[in-house]
Amino acid sequence: xxxxxxxxxxxxxxxxxxxxxxxxxxxxxxxxxxxxxxxxxxxxxxxxxxxxxxxxxxxxxxxxxxxxxxxxxxxxxxxxxxxxxxxxxxxxxxxxxxxxxxxxxxxxxxxxxxxx
Amino acid sequence: xxxxxxxxxxxxxxxxxxxxxxxxxxxxxxxxxxxxxxxxxxxxxxxxxxxxxxxxxxxxxxxxxxxxxxxxxxxxxxxxxxxxxxxxxxxxxxxxxxxxxxxxxxxxxxxxxxxxxxxxxxxxxxxxxxxxxxxxxxxxxxxxxxxxxxxxxxxxxxxxxxxxxxxxxxxxxxxxxxxxxxxxxxxxxxxxxxxxxxxx
Numbered sequence: 001x002x003x004x005x006x007x008x009x010x011x012x013x014x015x016x017x018x019x020x021x022x023x024x025x026x027x028x029x030x031x032x033x034x035x036x037x038x039x040x041x042x043x044x045x046x047x048x049x050x051x052x053x054x055x056x057x058x059x060x061x062x063x064x065x066x067x068x069x070x071x072x073x074x075x076x077x078x079x080x081x082x083x084x085x086x087x088x089x090x091x092x093x094x095x096x097x098x099x100x101x102x103x104x105x106x107x108x109x110x111x112x113x114x115x116x
Numbered sequence: 117x118x119x120x121x122x123x124x125x126x127x128x129x130x131x132x133x134x135x136x137x138x139x140x141x142x143x144x145x146x147x148x149x150x151x152x153x154x155x156x157x158x159x160x161x162x163x164x165x166x167x168x169x170x171x172x173x174x175x176x177x178x179x180x181x182x183x184x185x186x187x188x189x190x191x192x193x194x195x196x197x198x199x200x201x202x203x204x205x206x207x208x209x210x211x212x213x214x215x216x217x218x219x220x221x222x223x224x225x226x227x228x229x230x231x232x233x234x235x236x237x238x239x240x241x242x243x244x245x246x247x248x249x250x251x252x253x254x255x256x257x258x259x260x261x262x263x264x265x266x267x268x269x270x271x272x273x274x275x276x277x278x279x280x281x282x283x284x285x286x287x288x289x290x291x292x293x294x295x296x297x298x299x300x301x302x303x304x305x306x307x308x309x310x311x312x313x314x315x316x
Contacts, residue, residue, distance in 0.1 A: 025194050032187040043176060059307075069302060073299050074296055079128070080124055086137065090140040097148060105156060
C-alpha cells in the first residue's frame with residue numbers, strides 16, 4: 001500500500017493499493033527529454049557528408065534510444081530473465097540473417113574467383 | 117528509496133507475457149526488413165539518391181509525435197497504477213491524437229511521393245531503366261506501410277482498453293499491456309526514421 005493523491009482536486013491524500021507486480025516508475029519526463037535530445041543529435045549528425053559515418057552515428061544513437069524506451073518506458077529493466085531471453089533470441093535471429101545473407105547481397109571481393 | 121522486487125517468470129502477468137511474445141515476433145518481422153534494407157543500401161549507392169526524395173521534415177515531425185506519444189502512454193500507465201480513470205482517459209486520448217497526427221502526416225507524404233511517380237511497383241522508374249532505384253520505394257512503402265498499420269492497431273487497442281477500464285473500473289493492467297505494444301511501434305520508427313530519411 002502506498003499514499004498517492006488519486007484526485008488532484010482533493011486536498012487530502014488517498015491511500016491507493018499498488019498493483020501486485022508493481023515495478024516502480026522512473027522519472028519519465030527525464031527519459032523523454034533525453035530521447036528528444038538524442039533525436040536532435042540524430043538530425044544534426046545526418047548533416048555530415050560521409051554516408052558511412054552518418055550511418056554509424058545515427059544507427060548507434062537509434063540503438064541507445066531504443067534501449068532507453070525498452071528499459072524504462074517498457075520497464076524491461078524490472079522484467080524477469082525469460083523476457084530478456086525471448087528478445088535476445090529475436091535479435092540473434094536477425095544477426096544470423098545479416099551474417100548469412102551479407103555475402104549474397106553485398107559483393108565481397110575476396111570470394112570472387114580471379115579471372116584467368 | 118523503495119526497493120523494488122524483481123518478478124520471476126512464474127509471477128509475470130499473462131497479458132504482459134503475451135504482449136512481450138508478440139513484440140519479440142514483431143522485432144523479427146521488422147528487423148528482417150531493416151536488415152535487408154541495410155544490406156541493399158550498402159550494395160546500391162543510388163538508393164541514397166532516392167532517399168533524398170523523401171520529406172525529411174515530415175519524418176522529423178512524425179518522430180517527435182511518436183516519441184511524445186510514448187511519454188503520454190507511460191503517464192497513462194502511471195495513472196492506471198493509481199486507478200485514476202480521468203487521468204487514464206486524458207493520456208490515452210492524447211496518444212490517440214498523436215496517432216492521428218502521425219497517420220495524417222504520413223498520408224500527406226505518400227500523396228506527395230506518389231504524385232512524383234515514386235510508387236510501390238515503381239513502373240515509372242522501371243520504364244526509365246531505374247529498376248534498382250524502384251526497389252528502394254518497394255522497401256519504403258512496405259516498411260512504412262506495415263508500420264502505419266501497427267500505428268492503427270495500437271491506437272485501436274489503446275482506445276478499446278481505455279473504454280473497458282473506464283467503464284468497468286477493472287483490468288487496469290491492460291493499460292500497461294496495450295502501452296507495451298505502443299512503445300514497440302515507437303521503437304520500430306526510431307530505427308526506420310534515420311535509415312529511410314537521413315542516410316543519403
